[in-house]
Each structure stands twice: as structure tokens, then as C-alpha cells.
Amino acid sequence: MIQLWQLIKQESLIKKFGKEMRKAIFKNPVNGEEEEYLLFGQRDWSVILPVTEDNMVVTVLQFKQGCNKIIHELPAGTADFTTESPEETARRELLEETGYQSEKMIFLGPPLWMASRNSWTRFFPFLASDCKKIKPGKLDEMELIESKLVPLKRWIEMARMEIEEPSAVVATFRALSYLKI
Structure with a gap:
């Protein structure tokens, strides 16, 4: 059954012009491994x-x-x-x-x-x-x-x-x- 991934931590890499880039680490519920993602937003x-x-x-x-x-x-x-x-x-x-x-x-x-x-x-x-x-x-x-x-x-x-x-x-x-x- 599909499950939510646990957000372990995230940090802001850059914040400028009303936008932000973050590095986020999530725990994969299937294999238990921590995986890194690059997220962006405004x-x-x-x-x-x-x-x-x-x-x-x-x-x-x-x-x-x-x-x-x-x-x-x-x-x-x-x-x-x-x-x-x-x-x-x-x-x-x-x-x-x-x-x-x-x-x-x-x-x-x-x-x-x-x-x-x-x-x-x-x-x-x-x-x-x-x-x-x-x-x-x-x-x-x-x-x-x-x-x-x-x-x-x-x-x-x-x-x-x-x-x-x-x-x-x-x-x-x-x-x-x-x-x-």
C-alpha cells in the first residue's frame, strides 16, 4: 500500500527574488533509505x-x-x-x-x-x-x-x-x- 514518505530534514540553499531552493531528505517507506531531493517554490x-x-x-x-x-x-x-x-x-x-x-x-x-x-x-x-x-x-x-x-x-x-x-x-x-x- 502506498505510504507518505517521512521528511527527515530540509535546508534552504538560496532565497532570492521571492523564490527559494531547498534540499530535502525523505525516508523511503519501502526500503527505509534516505533520499535527497531538490525542491523549489515561491x-x-x-x-x-x-x-x-x-x-x-x-x-x-x-x-x-x-x-x-x-x-x-x-x-x-x-x-x-x-x-x-x-x-x-x-x-x-x-x-x-x-x-x-x-x-x-x-x-x-x-x-x-x-x-x-x-x-x-x-x-x-x-x-x-x-x-x-x-x-x-x-x-x-x-x-x-x-x-x-x-x-x-x-x-x-x-x-x-x-x-x-x-x-x-x-x-x-x-x-x-x-x-x-
């Missing part, structure tokens, strides 16, 4: 599928250093969830990145692991329906984001085979039962 984040009243998806294009590409994705952002709920983060990030606001925010839970083998970080997907543009986006100093409206049916097609950001794909498909298409 603060949890919220990702939002924002849909306007006329079924347009508010998307963003943003350069991502890890893959060295401009990625077409959904608005998202991290927060300290001890001071701000995942929904509050979703609302704040949607407004900051795009200038859009929604009265109806639906949690598409449960949260998902960024990379369950190597990370403790989770993301919380939300659907924001009937979004309205209320002001220009107000980006953080280091953020370079371009907002783009995409018809909902086209966005779903893109999520099937074109979108490369996993949290955007997950949020899209978890929202399908709520969408008017």
Missing part, C-alpha cells in the same frame, strides 16, 4: 479567466524569463495569503494588469500544484464573468504586459493546443461548465 498565486459581457477573454502577453519567450496567458499574480485571500489577489491582479473588474468571481478549486514532484507552490484558478474595463491597468514597476481581447470560443481552441502556460489551460477548462458557449 508564494502561491491566483490565475483568472476574465470574460466580458460579450464573451471576450481578457488575456495578457508577457515575457517570461524561464522559457525566454513572450507567453500568451491569463492575468495572474502572487500574494501573501496570510494577509490577502486568493480571491482578493485575483481581483487585485485583474484590475492592476488589465484595468478590468468583475462583480462575479468563481473559485475553480481545488488549488493545483505548480510541479508536485519538486515544488510546494500552488495556484488558485478563478473565473471572472461579466468583466468591465473601468480604468487603465496599473502595472508594477518591472512588469511589461500587453492586454489582448480574444473571443471566448477562439481562446478555448487556443487553450487546447497553443497556450503554453499550464495555469491558463487549467483555469480555462475548469471554467467550461460555467461559461455560456
